[in-house]
Amino acid sequence: MTAVSAQSSTTNKVLGYPLNVWYVAAWDKEVTRNPLxxxxxxxxxxxxxTEDGKAxxxxxxxxxxxxxxxxxxxxxxxxxxxxxxGIVYNSAGRCVSMPAQETINPSATVPSFPVVERYRxxxxxxxxxxxxxxxLVPDMHQLDSPQWAGxxxxxxxxxxxxxxxxxxxxxxxxxxxxxxxxGQDELxxxxxxxxxxDHTVTVTRWMFNIDAPPFWLKNMRDxxxxxxxxxxxxxxxxxxxxxxxxxxxxxxxxxxxxxxxDRSQGVNxxxxxxxxxxxxxxxxxxxxxxxxxxxxxxxxTTQLRQGVHGVFxxxxxxxxxxxxxIDANPDYEFYNLNIDAGGMWVRRxxxxxxxxEGRLVPLA
Amino acid sequence: xxxxxTEVWQYGTVVEVGSVATNIQRIVLAPELPVNAEPxxxxxxxxxxxxxxxxxxxxxxxxxxxxxxxAISVLKTPLSRGGSIFxxxxxxxxxxEITQPLQNFPLRVGAARYILLAGGIGITAxxxxxxxxxxxxxxxxxxxxxxxxxxxxxxxxxQQLHGENLVVHVDDEGTPLNVRQLVASATTDTExxxxxxxxxxxxxxxxxxxxxxxxxxxxxxxxxxxGWYQPEEFIVKVPTLGLEIRVGQDNSMLEAxxxxxxxxxxxxxxxxxxxxxxxxxxxxxxxxxxxxxxxxRQQTATTKMACCVSRAVTSKNLLTSDPxxxxxxxxxxxx
Ligand code: FES
Ligand code: FES
Ligand SMILES: [Fe+2]
Numbered sequence: 155m156t157a158v159s160a161q162s163s164t165t166n167k168v169l170g171y172p173l174n175v176w177y178v179a180a181w182d183k184e185v186t187r188n189p190l191x192x193x194x195x196x197x198x199x200x201x202x203x204t205e206d207g208k209a210x211x212x213x214x215x216x217x218x219x220x221x222x223x224x225x226x227x228x229x230x231x232x233x234x235x236x237x238x239x240g241i242v243y244n245s246a247g248r249c250v251s252m253p254a255q256e257t258i259n260p261s262a263t264v265p266s267f268p269v270v271e272r273y274r275x276x277x278x279x280x281x282x283x284x285x286x287x288x289x290l291v292p293d294m295h296q297l298d299s300p301q302w303a304g305x306x307x308x309x310x311x312x313x314x315x316x317x318x319x320x321x322x323x324x325x326x327x328x329x330x331x332x333x334x335x336x337g338q339d340e341l342x343x344x345x346x347x348x349x350x351x352d353h354t355v356t357v358t359r360w361m362f363n364i365d366a367p368p369f370w371l372k373n374m375r376d377x378x379x380x381x382x383x384x385x386x387x388x389x390x391x392x393x394x395x396x397x398x399x400x401x402x403x404x405x406x407x408x409x410x411x412x413x414x415x416d417r418s419q420g421v422n423x424x425x426x427x428x429x430x431x432x433x434x435x436x437x438x439x440x441x442x443x444x445x446x447x448x449x450x451x452x453x454x455t456t457q458l459r460q461g462v463h464g465v466f467x468x469x470x471x472x473x474x475x476x477x478x479x480i481d482a483n484p485d486y487e488f489y490n491l492n493i494d495a496g497g498m499w500v501r502r503x504x505x506x507x508x509x510x511e512g513r514l515v516p517l518a
Numbered sequence: 519x520x521x522x523x524t525e526v527w528q529y530g531t532v533v534e535v536g537s538v539a540t541n542i543q544r545i546v547l548a549p550e551l552p553v554n555a556e557p558x559x560x561x562x563x564x565x566x567x568x569x570x571x572x573x574x575x576x577x578x579x580x581x582x583x584x585x586x587x588x589a590i591s592v593l594k595t596p597l598s599r600g601g602s603i604f605x606x607x608x609x610x611x612x613x614x615e616i617t618q619p620l621q622n623f624p625l626r627v628g629a630a631r632y633i634l635l636a637g638g639i640g641i642t643a644x645x646x647x648x649x650x651x652x653x654x655x656x657x658x659x660x661x662x663x664x665x666x667x668x669x670x671x672x673x674x675x676x677q678q679l680h681g682e683n684l685v686v687h688v689d690d691e692g693t694p695l696n697v698r699q700l701v702a703s704a705t706t707d708t709e710x711x712x713x714x715x716x717x718x719x720x721x722x723x724x725x726x727x728x729x730x731x732x733x734x735x736x737x738x739x740x741x742x743x744x745g746w747y748q749p750e751e752f753i754v755k756v757p758t759l760g761l762e763i764r765v766g767q768d769n770s771m772l773e774a775x776x777x778x779x780x781x782x783x784x785x786x787x788x789x790x791x792x793x794x795x796x797x798x799x800x801x802x803x804x805x806x807x808x809x810x811x812x813x814x815r816q817q818t819a820t821t822k823m824a825c826c827v828s829r830a831v832t833s834k835n836l837l838t839s840d841p842x843x844x845x846x847x848x849x850x851x852x853x
Contacts, residue, residue: 246626248734256813259790260738261622268627282556283627284650512584 167480167488168314170514171195171431172507173281175396176291178428178440179269180276181308185209189234191224193432195280199267200224204232209276210245213265217241217249223264273297275428275440281511292394296424296444303449305459306426306442309470313477315397315437316501318429321469322399323357323496325389331468335369335461340387348495355393355503357496362386363408369461370405373421376454377447384408385420393500396507401425422446425462435477441466523620525562526551530616532608533587539671541594542639543606544579546587551618555581555588557646558623558711558739563590564615567600567768574601575741575788577643577713578619579672585619591671593639600768623711623739625650630707632658635700635722637714641671643739647711648680663687663695663718701725711737716744716808742789742827745806752803752830752846756780759852764845771825780852782825789827796825796850803830803846825850 179194180201189202191214198214200223212234214222221238229235232245242251247266249258268279268286273294279286296302311318321327328337338361346359366374366385374381385405393399406412406420423445430438443462448454490498508514530547538544547561555561555578562573576590592605608614625647632651636644641662651658660680664670667688676684687695701722704710708731712722719738726736754771755762765774772794775782785793789809798805798821807817809824816822830846 244734246628246734248737250734255792255811256816257811258733260740260810261786261790263624265624266626284654286627 165488165490166501168434168477169316169501169504170434170508171315172396172504172511173513174279174285174511175281175507176270176277176279176286177397177430178275178438179211179278179430181440182209182271182274182276185276187228189224189226189228191222192438194278194438195431196433197267197280198222198224199278200226200234201276202228202234204228204245206231208232208245209269209271210234211267211269211276211278212243212245212247213267215264217243217262217264274442292396292398294398294400294426294428296400297426297442301449302424302444302446303451303455304423304442304444305455306440307459307463309439309441309466310432311437311439311470311473312435313437313473314435315429315431316504317473317476318427318437318439318469319393319397319399319500320494320497321473322401322427323355323391323393323500324493325357325359325391325401326493327469327472331472332465335465336367338364338367340364342493346496348499350499350503352506353395353503355496355499357389357391359389360386360413361388362413366405369465370421372461373423373445373458374405376451377421378407381407386410386412388412391496393496393503395503397429397431397504399425399427399429401427423458435481439466439470523622525620526618527564527615528618529613530561530588532610532612532614534610535608538591539673540666540669542591542669542671543594543608544589544591544671545605545608546589547614547616548587549585549616549618552583552585552588553618554585555619555646556621557625557650558643559619559621559646560623560643560739561588561590561619562617563601563605565601565604567604572601572773574605575620576605577646577739579642579645581619581646588619591639591642623713623737625711626709627654627656629709629735630657631705631709632656633700633704633708633710634658634660635710635712635714635718636660636662637695637712637718638664638669639671640713640715640718641676643713644711645672645676648676648683652680652683659683659685661685661687661695661700663714664689666690697721697725701729701731704729704731706732707735709735709737713739714744716740716746740789740810742787742808745808745827745829747804747806747829747831747833749806749829750831750845752832752848754830755800755847755849756852757799757849765829770827771829775825775852783853784826787826789824792824794824794826795822796852797822798848798850800849801830801847803832803848805829805848806831823848823850 185201189200200212200214214224216236226235226237233242235242240253244250247264249262270277270288272291274297326342329341340361344361349356363384386408387405390402404420404422410419412420426442428440443458528550530549533548534546536544560575560577562575580589592602594602594606634644648660687693749767752765763774763778765771785791792811806829808827830848832846
């Protein structure tokens with residue numbers, strides 16, 4: 155493998171993953187006193203909580219004979235015990251007990267990775283720990299803001315993480331994949347605007363005076379019982395480095411000024427997506443749907459989660475099939491279209507990050 | 519760190535050499551396969567001593583341009599095993615076999631306070647760490663102890679870079695390090711990283727334990743090359759193998775046994791793992807335990823030793839330096 159220049163690899167079918175970044179490793183509720191095994195960016199991790207509730211991430215391989223620590227148990231204030239010969243490590247990854255001898259070997263450590271808990275997620279940093287600035291966690295504040303309510307799930311997607319980012323940056327696919335819920339002809343017919351800076355890419359699309367597709371009609375009626383009529387619809391997709399995409403979505407009664415900034419006559423959701431590479435060909439896709447109306451209705455929370463679950467199931471099937479087709483046709487390249495502009499800018503930003511880490515290499 | 523300790527051997531070209539203190543040579547290497555060296559990492563180097571291949575470990579003092587230039591510093595110890603003498607003969611343009619940086623001594627980011635303690639040449643392991651802590655604006659003190667200023671490498675540069683955060687102790691200026699005082703300045707969330715002679719490290723370990731500080735917060739790396747006594751030539755007898763061999767001053771007991779044909783087991787070869795353990799049947803002299811595998815109780819019992827680093831010496835008293843009349847003799851059983 156040789157390094158290639160940024161310009162030429164934008165068209166790579168799949169991309170490598172940066173390491174000097176924060177990735178979502180798990181939902182906060184998944185990390186408990188029972189160690190959890192999860193692979194992030196090629197690195198198997200053992201995730202657990204210390205007695206005082208702090209999340210910890212250690213390499214999931216004991217220093218001694220590489221037994222997975224995630225099969226062990228938490229002990230003491232902040233320790234985890236290897237299930238094989240009982241070595242205990244603290245949350246910094248340092249051995250605190252070697253049962254079979256009177257001393258502790260000074261080399262006995264397992265890598266411990268920086269962790270930040272924010273926006274209902276546990277984020278980990280697998281690259282250079284001296285660069286792990288918590289301020290670099292991408293904004294997903296709707297997830298735990300009192301102005302928003304909602305919930306989500308995790309999809310295990312057997313594809314390169316970039317394919318999911320491509321999917322979310324170009325929503326013209328809704329018309330074809332999600333025709334029964336959120337798809338409509340106007341999606342591929344309407345104009346969209348792409349902008350970017352060093353860390354974000356935004357794709358904005360407005361559709362005026364259209365019929366609300368089934369998913370949105372239901373949401374409108376949750377807020378405005380019995381609603382009938384045309385709507386203005388928006389999708390504002392914002393990518394944040396390295397792999398978060400928040401989509402501001404909604405519809406409002408047509409012509410009531412939503413485009414100008416008054417969304418009071420509409421319903422607004424935020425689709426929060428964090429895509430964490432697991433390996434070159436798999437990723438953990440954490441999503442949630444947050445809304446800013448009827449905050450107290452658990453019924454609506456559940457209905458929305460189930461609705462989006464169905465929609466994303468359609469994406470999952472396509473992404474799985476796409477990765478399989480990529481693998482089965484190694485000699486065919488992508489052709490990139492105008493509709494891919496958002497995804498292409500995302501690729502460009504990821505490449506720059508990879509380049510800055512000296513890790514820009516094509517994947518097989 | 520299982521993950522980063524795969525040995526990748528490569529050639530390194532010497533690009534710069536120069537003296538940085540009495541008997542200390544700084545050597546800058548350009549590796550073929552550069553990777554950035556994390557603080558605390560070292561490289562292993564293949565050295566040639568009397569026609570015999572051996573390896574030595576040296577901390578990376580500086581890693582520049584993403585590891586394209588790695589600086590190490592080598593103390594020439596006339597009584598040691600000859601590796602340092604070889605290293606001091608290197609000139610720009612020379613090539614030698616080196617590993618990519620290996621990590622046994624990682625610096626953890628996230629402690630409330632850091633003390634970095636260097637004794638003598640041990641400063642080489644601390645320079646990179648101190649620089650990172652400074653760049654991250656963390657709370658740290660670099661404590662550097664030595665016999666005399668002339669023998670202390672990088673003193674001026676460190677003074678300039680670290681200012682108030684550097685505390686210097688010099689024996690011949692009457693400002694020796696007081697280990698107890700230093701350890702008393704540590705709090706429960708202080709991490710102390712140290713590298714230096716075994717006496718210093720042992721004193722800190724004891725003081726740390728007595729102060730009931732959190733043991734895993736005491737970090738150190740040992741290459742097993744420093745002892746309580748000066749190395750002497752001594753005799754090893756292995757009755758079951760009918761062997762009686764001399765271990766030279768610049769040779770380890772493990773190497774001498776291997777050279778004599780004994781089938782020896784070993785792991786780390788630096789006094790950590792205990793795999794090279796031999797049982798002591800008889801002893802004329804004292805054992806200079808240089809390992810960190812045995813507890814003090816086990817070391818004073820003198821029934822076993824880690825033969826990769828530990829030695830037999832004549833002196834019964836730490837303070838005598840009279841030249842030995844007859845070499846120490848240790849009779850052992852090997853597994
Ligand atoms: S493999 Fe973990 S203690 Fe042996
Ligand atoms: S080989 Fe590890 S202590 Fe001797
Ligand atoms: Fe979709």
